[in-house]
Amino acid sequence: MKISELSRVSGVPLPTVKYYLREGLLPAGRPLGRNQADYHEAHLRRLRLIRALIDVGGLSVAGVRQVLGAVDDDVVPGHHLLGTAHEAIAGVSRADRSTAGWLAARAEAARVVAARGWRVHERAHALDQLADAIAALRELGQEDMLTLLDGYAEATERLARQEVGLVLARGDRAGMVEGVVTGTVLGEAMLTALRRLAQEHTSATMAP
Structure with missing residues (x-):
């Protein structure tokens, strides 16, 4: 899906999705061409996790980055x-x-x-x-x-x-x-x- 569809399906505003991409919280999509990328179910799942940690859990962006960094590290017990x-x-x-x-x-x-x-x-x-x-x-x-x-x-x-x-x-x-x-x-x-x-x-x- 395109980033606009990712925004629509997740309910997260497009500028916010782009912010998460810039901050490295949301992995980049698969490049399709100039200024185009393809996003999958894994991106949607990650985006929903980010929003839950911030909106419900009350974590800051820095806190989310800290947690997701450990999540993405396969060697962290x-x-x-x-x-x-x-x-x-x-x-x-x-x-x-x-x-x-x-x-x-x-x-x-x-x-x-x-x-x-x-x-x-x-x-x-x-x-x-x-x-x-x-x-x-x-x-x-x-x-x-x-x-x-x-x-x-x-x-x-x-x-x-x-x-x-x-x-x-x-x-x-x-x-x-x-x-x-x-x-x-x-x-x-x-x-x-x-x-x-x-x-x-x-x-x-x-x-x-």
Whole structure:
């Protein structure tokens, strides 16, 4: 198909498609002649993945480039790809990650992980994010929320086993790789939405 048809079928504006091509997010089509190229189903699939990562997952163009670079590298193990996806959605480091309060929260986050016996990198971005939340709760005098940490950890470990098991059950590497990316980025968006819906329901049934 021509680039105009790729734009029409995908629903992505033509200038945006051309931008993704210039940025290297979308592979070039097969040359047909002067200023003409042919695009296939693989381009459409990649374009839809890019839009999902940006529109639903909230990734920046730089984050998408980082993730897709790992996706396209055939030698990157799935576990490392997972780390790349986590890093892409980790966000910008906060400026106050050197205070005594934050460092204490970071140590507490590490203890939670150690207590579960989880095998994670000691410099994992998610540990810093967990410490951010712990430190903020303490600063706000909401320490009672921290009693939920063990419950959060238990629930998310059970969910993670299902997610990883589902992806590993796919026979082809391409499906596994895409599953890691979509499961991490879009799965997080889905989980957040479901949690908010559950909170609304529970509040309606429990609140006076």
